[in-house]
C-alpha cells in the first residue's frame with residue numbers, strides 16, 4: 001500500500017528561458033489522493049501535463065509505477081522515449097481538463113466509447129456497458145445521446161470524468177476541474193470526485209483552488225511555488241499550522257481575500 | 260517567326276532560349292490585361308457595393324441579383340457575350356478591351372463582396388460610438404470606418420488581382436495574343452508544344468509567386484495602427 | 490429560341506457530368522494532398538507542397554493545354570473527356586487541399602491533447618477527432634470551389650469537348666443569333682450554379698448537426 005506510483009526525480013522543465021519546474025522532487029503513493037495548491041504560474045498545470053506526456057521535460061526523470069515515463073532504457077542508459085513507449089506508459093494515466101475538452105462532434109455516449117473501442121480494443125458492447133455504468137455513477141444516464149454543447153458545464157465536466165475513467169487508468173489527473181464552471185454547478189462535480197475518492201483506490205492528483213474541498217478529500221496537500229514543492233503535509237497541518245512563510249501568505253490571501 | 264523573332268529548333272535548349280523573348284512579348288499583354296481588368300473590377304465592384312447598401316429594395320435587390328449572376332456564370336461565356344452581342348447593338352470594341360471588360364465584370368462580383376465584408380467587419384459599435392459622439396455621418400465614414408476597413412480590403416483585392424492574371428489566357432479565344440496564345444501559336448507552327456507550354460507554366464509560377472509576395476509585403480506594410488484584424 | 494434548347498440541353502448534361510466527376514476526383518486530391526502537406530513523411534509532404542504550389546500558381550487553361558497538347562507528344566494519349574476531367578480536378582484539388590489543411594489547422598490544440606490523454610495514436614486523432622470536426626469548416630469553401638469548377642468546365646470547349654459552351658459556339662456559328670443563344674446559356678449556367686448551391690446548403694445543414702445544437 002505504500003508503494004510509490006509516481007515519482008519526479010530532480011525534474012526541470014523550461015519554456016524558452018523561463019524555468020517552470022526547478023529540480024522538482026515529488027512523489028505520489030499508490031491509492032493516495034494528493035492535492036496541489038499554489039499561486040498562479042507556479043507550475044501546477046505543468047506538473048500534470050508533464051505526467052500526461054503533453055509536455056516533455058528538459059532534465060531529470062519521471063517514474064510511473066517504477067518505470068521512467070519520458071525515457072527508455074537502452075544498453076543500460078536512459079534515452080528519450082519513442083512514441084511506442086509513451087503510448088504504453090499513457091495506459092496508466094488519465095486526465096480531466098479544466099475546459100472539459102469533450103469531443104464536440106460525438107454524443108456523450110460516443111465520447112465514452114470511442115477510446116475504449118479504438119485504443120483498448122474493447123467490443124462496442126463491452127464499451128457500451130462500461131459507459132452505462134460510468135454515466136450512472138456521474139448521474140447522467142438520461143443525457144447519453146446528447147451532444148456536449150447541449151449540456152451544462154457541470155454536466156460536461158462529469159462526462160469528462162467518466163470519459164477518463166472509461167480507460168481504467170491507475171492515476172487520474174484533475175487540472176482545476178471546476179474553475180471553468182458557474183458557481184452553482186461546482187458542487188455536483190465535486191460530489192462526483194469525492195465519491196470517486198472515497199469508493200475507489202484510484203490514485204488521484206488534483207490541482208484546485210477549492211480549499212475546503214482539498215481539505216476534505218486529500219491525504220496530502222502540496223503547496224507549489226515557483227516550480228518546486230514549497231511545503232507538503234496532511235491537510236490539517238497545511239491549513240491549520242503552515243510552517244512556511246509563503247504558504248501562510250498564500251492561504252491567508254485565498255481564505256481571507258477581503259482583508 | 261513571330262513579333263520579328265525567329266526560333267531556333269536545332270536543340271531543345273536553343274529553342275527555349277529563342278522563344279523566350281516572344282513569350283515575354285505575350286507576357287506584356289497578359290500584364291496589361293490584368294491591370295486593366297483589375298481596375299474595372301475594382302471600380303465596378305465598388306459601385307455594386309454602394310448600390311447594394313442603398314436602403315431601397317428597388318435598388319439593392321436587383322444589385323444583389325446582378326452580382327450573383329456575374330459570379331455564377333463562366334468568364335468564357337461572359338466574354339463571348341460581350342464579343343458577339345455588343346457589336347450587334349453597334350458597340351464595337353477591340354478584342355483586348357472586350358477581354359478586359361469581361362475580366363472586370365466577372366471579378367466585380369468578387370470585389371464588391373470584398374468591400375462589403377471589409378466594411379461590415381469594422382465593428383458595428385464603431386459606427387454607433389461615432390454617432391454617440393455626434394460626429395456627422397460623412398465624417399464617421401471617412402475618418403472612422405474607412406481607415407479601419409482599408410487594411411482588410413487591400414490584401415483581399417490583391418489576391419483577386421492574382422486570380423485575374425491567371426484568367427487572362429481565356430481571352431485568347433477572342434484573338435487576344437497573350438502569353439498562352441503566343442505559346443499555342445508557336446506550338447501550332449513548330450509542332451513543339453511541350454517546351455513553350457511548360458515555359459508559360461513556369462513564367463506563370465514566377466509571376467504569381469512574385470505577386471503574392473508583393474501582396475503579402477503590402478499587407479505587412481499597411482498601417483494597421485492597432486486595428487484588430489480578424 | 491426553342492429550337493436551340495435540345496442541343497443546349499445535351500451540352501448542359503455534359504457540363505454537369507464534367508462537374509460531377511471533376512469535383513469527385515478533385516475532392517480526392519484535396520484530401521490526399523491537403524493531409525499529405527501536414528504529413529511527417531518528407532517525400533509525401535514535398536510532393537504535396539509542389540503539387541499545390543504549381544497548380545495554384547499557374548493558369549487552368551495553361552494546365553489544360555499542357556495536358557491536351559503537350560502530353561500526347563510524350564506518348565500519353567487520352568480522350569478530351571479524360572483530359573478535361575484530369576485538368577479540372579487537379580486544378581480544383583490544389584485549391585481544395587488548402588481548404589482541407591486550413592480546416593484541420595483550425596481544430597484547437599486542446600482537442601489533440603484530449604485525444605492524446607485517451608491514448609489515441611496521432612493518426613487516430615487525425616481521422617476520428619480532427620477530420621470530423623474540420624469537415625463542417627470545409628463545406629462552405631468547398632461549395633465555392635464547386636461553383637468555380639462548374640464555371641471552369643466551360644473551358645473544356647476549347648479542347649473540343651462538346652459541353653454547353655461548345656454547343657453555344659457551334660449554334661452561333663450556324664445561326665448568328667448571338668443574343669438569344671448566349672443569354673440562354675448564361676441563364677443555364679446560372680441555374681446550374683443555384684442548384685449546386687442549394688445542394689451544398691442541404692449538405693452543410695446535415696454535416697454540421699452537432700454544432701450549435703441548442704443553448705445550454
Ligand SMILES: Nc1ncnc2c1ncn2[C@@H]1O[C@H](COP(=O)(O)OP(=O)(O)OP(=O)(O)O)[C@@H](O)[C@H]1O
Pocket residue numbers: 015020038039040041042043044045046047
Ligand atoms: N506553452 C507554454 N509556453 C510558454 N510558457 C508557458 C507555457 N505553458 C505554461 N507556461 C508558463 O509556465 C508557467 C507555469 O504555468 P502553469 O500553467 O503550470 O501554471 P499554474 O500553476 O497551473 O497556474 P494557474 O493557476 O494560472 O493555472 C506560467 O508562468 C506560464 O506562463
Ligand SMILES: [Mg+2]
Pocket residue numbers: 044045046175176
Ligand atoms: Mg493551471
